[in-house]
Amino acid sequence: MPDAHRTIDAVWKLESAKIIAGLTRMVRDVGLAEELAQDALVAALEQWPSSGVPDNPGAWLTAIAKRRAVDHIRRSELRTRKQEELGHELARSQEASRNSSRNPSDDPDEDPEQDDVLRLMLTSCHPVLPAESRAALTLRLLGGLTAEEIARAFLSTAPVITQRIAGAKRTLAEERVPFELPAGAELAERLASVLDVIYLIFNEGYSATTGDDLMRPGLCLEGLRLGRLLAELAPREAEVHGLVALMEIQASRAAARTGPSGEPVQLHEQNRGRWDQLLIRRGFTAMLRARELGAPPGPYVLQAAIAVCHAQARTSQDTDWTQIATLYGALARLLPTAVVQLNRAVALGMAYGPRAGLDLVDSLLTDPALRDYHLLPSVRGDLLSRLDRHGEARLEFQRAAALTRNAAERAFLNRRAQESAAKGAAEGAATGPPGPALGESARTFLARGDLDAATVRSYGQTLRRLRLALGDQLPLASLTAGQVTRVFGAAWGGAAATTWNRHRSAVRSFCAWAGLDDLAAGLERRAETRPRARPLDPAELEALWSDPDLPLRERTLWRLLHESASGAKAALSLNIEDLDLDDRRARTGTTWLNWRSGTARLLPGLLAGRTRGPVFLSDRRPGPARTPEPADLCPDTGRRRLSYERAEHLFKTATAPLDPAHRGYTLRQLKPAR
16 A cells, blocks of 8 residues: 555656646636646545556546546536537547557647646746745646645745645636736746746755755755756747756756765865766756757856856866856846846956955945845855955855854854954954944843833844844944945835934934944935825714724724824723723823723723733734733733734725825824814
């Protein structure tokens, strides 16, 4: 029985994509198609262990699944013509399956089964879905992986992946995404989305963003398998072969990328004798196919050409870095992203010296796309180290280590920071101004007893951004106004005036406390043009109160704010123990908050027998990592106090239809007109 189950698992991974694709063409619903295919899988699990595995297991599964589809359509009382059409199709598919081993189709354009799989791939990678949903759905439908397997690959949980996949299928149904092969420019656009998803899957396996290990080989193999499948389905697309070539050559280095303890080994230090020559030859073959098609080189063909340059060099010293820098220049013109420019900086540094690379890296320091990207300080640290600026390199490696979420990379970067510190000490280089570092000073500043919780939270957001951008170990005395200006430009350059001014005030307060010059001197205060909030008129309020879908919590809070004319923060801070329901009032600090009959009718239902804790509660219990203060936690339900930010969001969402600008109103506008 275990052997039969292993066989079923292997067959499912090979055949599930074709089965689901064929069913989707019949029923025009990806979610339903997968359910029908799963029914066939269950039938195999029930029958094969006792009856044995059929000679053509894929055809057996397909036949069972299509019978389920016909039954479903009949139960749905579709037109007789459609039933007959599908019945004929089932008969034809059964006949074709009996002859499949003798008459395979060599031309994908004439093979409807191949077209169906390509349609399924284009559907699962549709741009209407978020990137993470595309990846999960593709691995589910095309890879045959379970939610548990996908969750392990992405270091997530099965319920999260299941929810993501279900949401993706629901979105495809709601958006009525057609199960068809687009033509012309639309096909090129959709293929680009498929390529991006496949490379995302491969790259997550090749350089894991989180976890303890540098690589996740299972995802690399899935990315390669999907890329090879796509190359069979779309043999005339040069970019598809370019992606396959890129992945084959990158995968060839897998055994040499880590040391005995799993630590990363940089490309120029790898033992090239451990590179997989079979994968390299497969990559060269795919690259030749891309070139033979004669199309102008796209992003993946150019990246594959760069990988070929590395693979052709017998040693790192033989690498043609000038050619690689030229290829990166062409790639940057075609795909002018910050990450491409960062990779180009590495090539320039190797081809023309570290100064050339550092100049380009420094021009990227204000790019918002790279503000939390750990490879930016890592590359900068490497270039500084080659310029013998070891003190600066140490700070960059430490900052990169703080930004990465991968344990193996973090250990590697910390080790490089220690090496830079040792080299600097050996050369007698200055370690920087004496005194506390930025991280230590920020923590001490926020731990002062004279700041309320809201101020600590606001100041903490500002200082956290400075620490991430500049590094916890940066000596406070060496912090400059230019560095602060650079961080503000990358983080809040496009922010509203109120947000900009709030962060600017936080920096000024920190500087005053630390005895520093005003590091916000280069940051002009922005004029706040927010219009004065007007109270909602009675007709608008009546429309709000009469909404039958308005939850009791929101109805009570909003009536209380309107009737008491109090601030939202005061109302949200109320505890049940503060209430005097008979006198319709509650104590808030040294003052009283009063309400009228509308609120009085609603409060008992909201409290529902509770006698302690916050009056207004959030919808869910807090997670283990976000335990609130005891005063903000309901002892009866375990839920936390409703936050001001959440209450404001709910009100804006509810009042958006009343607002001509469709932005919604603020809680301050609930106060009655004076």
